[in-house]
Amino acid sequence: MTYNEATKHIVATVVGPIILPQWLLENYPSFLPGYETLKSLSIAMKEFPIHTRRRLDQERHRTVAADGEAGNNILSQLLQASEQDSEDKKGSQSLSEPEMVGNLFVFTAAGFDTTANTLAFALVLLARYPKWQEWVFEEIDSILPATASTDLDYASIFPKLTRIQALLLEILRLFPPGTHIVKVSTTPQRIHTSHGIFSLPANCTMYINTVCLHLDPNVWRNLNLAENEKASETDELDFRPTRWIWDSSAESQQLFKPPKGTYVPWSAGPRVCPRQKMAQVEFTAIFLKLFQRHRIEAVRLENGYGGLETRIQVERRLDERLGDVTVILTLQMNGIYDIGEGEGLKLRLVKRR
Structure with a gap:
């Protein structure tokens, strides 16, 4: 192998x-x-x-x-x-040598699995919501025209790609790789909340539910609405990358920084993922090159009545797949790896005009 x-x-x-x-x-x-x-x-x-x-x-x-x-x-x-x-x-x-091999396995497996799954969620989400592709195209075309063939320079290009970075942050908000983060208290703790005071003994194992944390309406609902976007009572459940842009109309756009402890796709604190920055750069580079000349779309399948799916049927099928997830090493969609003939989720790249 x-x-x-x-x-x-x-x-x-x-x-x-x-x-x-x-x-x-x-x-x-x-x-x-x-x-x-x-x-x-x-x-x-x-x-x-x-x-x-x-x-x-x-x-x-x-x-x-x-x-x-x-x-x-x-x-x-x-x-x-x-x-x-x-x-x-x-x-x-x-x-020791075995310990270094073990550490390298953790780094490799974690980076291998999380990157693959995040890219999969990204492609399906963009096929489901094509308007966000157009949003990303505007940024790419302003920075890197389709005719450009020069090597990409990190220092001059990466900071400008705020929309692609916002896309990544929004995907990880809705589909965090680790759905639960384990923490252990080393000393007795008293936590003050709106529901009262919780007393925790030393050596208490706690699980942070990142899915619920990333859907907290007090943090995410109707955050940074763009000029043409309307407030909603369920906004925190929606896929809306603009919530990460402070001022979508400004020429120089800045990414929103969530309050401490409210956004933890890479965990937080001393045990934060050491590969966080690499993941951000890797995702940005892939999508920059992928969408510089192409768009992603779902292939319309036969609908069982002698015709092809309508757009509504395609959206329903993609929504079902986005909801069909499981945690193996990290969160991933079912039925998208090691697929047989006629299986999987058919997407295709199409040349942009």
């Missing part, structure tokens, strides 16, 4: 590596259900560490060739921290 294939199999069956021993995976009978899945998982669990160790070795060789200069990547930083700890603390706090 390639590195990506091994990662994909482990992420797709993430519970397997936790509860199933390797010997069982290797000897699982071929006549029982799930044989092919467990066989692939067994191979992936063997080969993922091999790929990772090879990458660590490559980074070690690169560092030696660069006279010990650390690279600006997670592999280099882990190696540097581990070697520094080993020298300063006689190995008491240094990361």
Whole structure:
């Protein structure tokens, strides 16, 4: 397997590596259900560490060739921290090879899964609400015309793409990768709320429901309405990227910063996702290039009456798919990966005119 294939199999069956021993995976009978899945998982669990160790070795060789200069990547930083700890603390706090492999799996799996799922939600949402594509097109065309072929410069382009960034923030508000965030109190806590005072003992495990948090009407309802948008009693449930733009009519648009603790798709505090900035840049770059020359639309299917779906039927089908979600490693739509013939959700890219 390639590195990506091994990662994909482990992420797709993430519970397997936790509860199933390797010997069982290797000897699982071929006549029982799930044989092919467990066989692939067994191979992936063997080969993922091999790929990772090879990458660590490559980074070690690169560092030696660069006279010990650390690279600006997670592999280099882990190696540097581990070697520094080993020298300063006689190995008491240094990361072992298996620990580095484990950490790299967490970084890779989390980034692999969240990015893929967020892109999937984005494409379906834009096919469902094409007016937001037009909104994004206006920004892209003003910054990067369709005829432009120069390399993209982060410093000059990324800060201007506020609409694409707002699109990402709104998708993560409605479909946060982690639907629950676990926190543990180290000391007794007293929390004052509108419903009274809650006393929590030390070592109390708490789950933050990010879905409910991101739909709090006190924060999100009718926030930053654009000139042509009307207030609604259910606005916080709607997909509306303009809520992230302070002044949609201003030439230089600024992104809204939610009050502390009200928006946590990357968690928050000391344990905030270390890949947050990369995810934002990655998403922006993908959508900038994707929509520079194309639009996304749903393929109209047969409606069962000898014709094709109406627009209302397409919207209903897309709404059903957006509501058909599950949490495996992170939140994702069902039936969009590893699909067979005639399955899945048919979308297509169309040249913009």
